[in-house]
Amino acid sequence: MNQGRIWTVVSPTVGLPLLLGSVTVIAILVHAAVLNNTAWFPKYWQGGAAVTAAPAAPAPAAAAPAKK
Numbered sequence: 001m002n003q004g005r006i007w008t009v010v011s012p013t014v015g016l017p018l019l020l021g022s023v024t025v026i027a028i029l030v031h032a033a034v035l036n037n038t039a040w041f042p043k044y045w046q047g048g049a050a051v052t053a054a055p056a057a058p059a060p061a062a063a064a065p066a067k068k
Contacts, residue, residue, distance in 0.1 A: 035041050
């Protein structure tokens, strides 16, 4: 760990909660931004009906072999 001496300046009992708290705040802000700036995310959370594709057209029937 190249920044291991930070704990000589900041006590781990103070630094670790600050670090974990800041990560939590950033994660909540990112989720809020996605929720507010997209149309699909709120629908995903609400569990809306999935959009289904139209059924494919049936394959044409095979022609009978020609008589000779």
